[in-house]
Amino acid sequence: MAESQANKTVKGFTKKQCNLITLGSVILMFFIAASGMSLGFIQGPMLAQINAEDMFSLITTIATVALCIMTPIGGRLVDIYGVRKVILYGGALCLVSNLVLPFVTNKFLFLIVRFLMAFGMGSFVTAPYLMAPMVNEPKDVPKVMGYLTIALAVGSLAGSYFSNILAAGNMLTIGVLWPAIFLLLSLALCLPYLPKQPKSETIKLDMKGVILLSLTLIFICIPLTFAPQMGFGNPMILGGLALGIICLVLFILAEKKAESPLMPLSLFTNKEYAMLLIITFLSVFYMTAMNSYLPQAMRQITHTEESVIGIFQLPRTIVQLILPSFIGIWLAKGVAKRTAISLSIAGICIGVCFTFLIWFGVHMPVWFVILCITLTGIADSFRAVSTTPAAQQLLKPADIGIGTSLVGFAISLSNVISACVDGFAWDSLRLAHEGIGGLTEGADTIFLIAAVTGYLSFILAFFVYRVMVNKRNKAAEK
Numbered sequence: 001m002a003e004s005q006a007n008k009t010v011k012g013f014t015k016k017q018c019n020l021i022t023l024g025s026v027i028l029m030f031f032i033a034a035s036g037m038s039l040g041f042i043q044g045p046m047l048a049q050i051n052a053e054d055m056f057s058l059i060t061t062i063a064t065v066a067l068c069i070m071t072p073i074g075g076r077l078v079d080i081y082g083v084r085k086v087i088l089y090g091g092a093l094c095l096v097s098n099l100v101l102p103f104v105t106n107k108f109l110f111l112i113v114r115f116l117m118a119f120g121m122g123s124f125v126t127a128p129y130l131m132a133p134m135v136n137e138p139k140d141v142p143k144v145m146g147y148l149t150i151a152l153a154v155g156s157l158a159g160s161y162f163s164n165i166l167a168a169g170n171m172l173t174i175g176v177l178w179p180a181i182f183l184l185l186s187l188a189l190c191l192p193y194l195p196k197q198p199k200s201e202t203i204k205l206d207m208k209g210v211i212l213l214s215l216t217l218i219f220i221c222i223p224l225t226f227a228p229q230m231g232f233g234n235p236m237i238l239g240g241l242a243l244g245i246i247c248l249v250l251f252i253l254a255e256k257k258a259e260s261p262l263m264p265l266s267l268f269t270n271k272e273y274a275m276l277l278i279i280t281f282l283s284v285f286y287m288t289a290m291n292s293y294l295p296q297a298m299r300q301i302t303h304t305e306e307s308v309i310g311i312f313q314l315p316r317t318i319v320q321l322i323l324p325s326f327i328g329i330w331l332a333k334g335v336a337k338r339t340a341i342s343l344s345i346a347g348i349c350i351g352v353c354f355t356f357l358i359w360f361g362v363h364m365p366v367w368f369v370i371l372c373i374t375l376t377g378i379a380d381s382f383r384a385v386s387t388t389p390a391a392q393q394l395l396k397p398a399d400i401g402i403g404t405s406l407v408g409f410a411i412s413l414s415n416v417i418s419a420c421v422d423g424f425a426w427d428s429l430r431l432a433h434e435g436i437g438g439l440t441e442g443a444d445t446i447f448l449i450a451a452v453t454g455y456l457s458f459i460l461a462f463f464v465y466r467v468m469v470n471k472r473n474k475a476a477e478k
Contacts, residue, residue: 017193018135022144024189025128026151027182028087032125033155035098035179041163042175043114049172052107059111061225063118068221068412069214070122075405076262077123078130079398080205082197084190087124091187094120098180102173126405129388131190133400139332141389146328149384153320202260203398209262212251219244224420232424264399267406272468273394276387279343279465280407281414282457283383286350286450288418290376293426294357294369297443301436302364312370319377327385335389337473340466342386347458349379354451360443362436379454422446 013021043060047053077086097117104110132144159179166175223240230237255261268274290313298304298312331338353375356368387407395403429442 012195013135013193020189021131021135021193022147024186025131025144026147027189028124028186029128029148029151030155030158031179031182031186032121032128033152034159034182035121037156037159038163038175038179039114041160042167042172045167046102046172046176047107047110050105050107050110052110055107055111057226057229059114061222062111063114064225064412064416065218065221066115066118067122067125068409068416069217070119071125071409071412072213072263072402072405073210074123075126075402075408076203076205078127078401078405080200080203082195083127083130083134083401084194084196087127087187087194088191090120090123091183092120093117094124095180095183095187098183099177102176126401126408129404129407130401131194133389133392141392142331142335142385143325143328145331145385145389146324146326149324149381150321152384153317153324157314157317200398204260206255206258206260206262208254209251209258212247212254213262216244216247216251219247221416224416227420227424229423229427263402263406267395267399267403270394272465272472273391273403275460275465275468276339276391276394277406277410279347279457279460280383280387281410282453282460283343283346283350283379284411284414285418285453286354286376287415288422289354289446289450290373292419293422293443293446294373296426297360297439298366298369301360301362301439301443302366304366308366312366313373315370315374316377316380319374320381323378323381324385327381331386331389335386335393336469337466339386339390340461340469342382343461343465344458346379346383347454347456347461349375349382350454351451351458352454353379354447354454357447358444358451360447361440418449421449425449 044053044056047056047059074086074090094117097113097120101110101113101117104113128148129145132148133141136144162178163175166172166178219240223237223244227234227237232238252265255263255265295309295312298309304312327342331342353372356372357364360369388404391407392400392404425445426442429445430438432438433441
């Protein structure tokens with residue numbers, strides 16, 4: 001009996017192979033989170049060692065844009081070559097860059113290596129979400145998504161914790177290198193069992209689309225990133241955005257004519273899928289406010305100790321460690337319908353959290369801030385576990401890679417745009433009114449924006465997306 005259970009196949013994989021690939025995908029997600037968080041903390045001190053502090057913003061922006069560009073392209077490469085080749089070559093590029101980075105002493109080489117590392121990571125950043133349905137029954141996919149969400153939270157916590165300790169001990173090299181162990185482990189677990197998929201005969205890589213999409217994101221993301229410092233009226237910012245819009249129009253025209261488009265526009269004719277992307281975009285918009293400006297407000301307005309600022313997200317992380325597995329089990333009983341409920345809960349939690357923080361001031365208790373932010377742990381758990389399975393149910397097999405990656409792309413784009421909007425609000429109001437008053441107005445405005453986007457995601461999830469799902473279910477029953 002035990003032997004027959006071990007030899008039982010799921011979609012052509014034995015139970016052992018399914019478990020190892022699933023474990024590898026969870027470890028890969030841990031690496032993505034830990035590596036990103038570690039570099040976020042350690043990149044500054046590393047640049048200081050080579051006298052390149054002035055390049056911090058540029059390098060961070062270039063790396064973000066590279067990751068953003070490769071997220072949809074990586075999804076299309078999965079459709080063409082299969083997930084095995086993408087994580088093999090993308091993982092190899094990322095790994096080599098990761099190993100080289102701490103030993104680079106020239107700032108321009110540092111920029112190139114950092115770009116290549118983000119470029120490689122972007123190609124496989126959605127691979128864990130693609131491997132989950134590949135080796136698991138549909139009823140088990142939401143549960144695996146819960147494991148991936150937990151890995152994301154643990155990786156972020158581990159990355160920030162160890163990078164702080166290692167940076168304080170001046171062990172920057174180890175701080176950059178240690179996440180690479182988990183990338184190696186993930187590749188060792190996944191590659192032997194993932195099938196060697198032949199190159200698709202029907203889907204080709206649309207190079208014109210790749211170039212135009214890259215130019216669109218470069219000309220839009222870089223000006224938006226530097227707009228708060230340079231001003232929206234700066235000719236370079238306006239010129240860059242104009243070029244970005246022109247490239248976007250050209251990209252859309254090229255995709256309409258392409259035999260095998262990089263980003264099939266037919267995906268967006270599915271209103272339910274398009275609405276899911278919009279809700280995802282809105283439901284992560286608050287993250288810049290939480291990760292960047294709330295700590296800054298605590299530091300400059302309430303004069304909270306650094307030791308407390310370093311752990312104020314700990315209860316949120318604990319929620320993210322516990323809740324996703326239960327949500328995954330609950331979601332498996334009806335993905336589409338319960339996704340609408342999940343996204344509604346996420347939106348209302350974000351809205352309520354930042355509604356309370358709109359009145360942030362010098363007398364705001366730290367315990368109250370921590371309590372509010374814990375609500376976002378609930379929101380993120382519901383959102384992260386539900387969106388990808390719901391999106392994958394709406395996709396054709398040929399578009400599963402690009403369709404899944406667009407969920408990640410919506411998150412990356414939201415982070416870039418929210419950084420620009422929040423940065424503009426913070427700088428404008430802080431400089432318009434000196435002292436605590438200006439800082440408070442800037443923080444309160446940013447939290448208002450986060451609250452509004454949270455409530456918007458709730459409205460769209462409950463009153464629009466839920467209705468779409470119900471109509472589809474009723475049509476299917478007939």
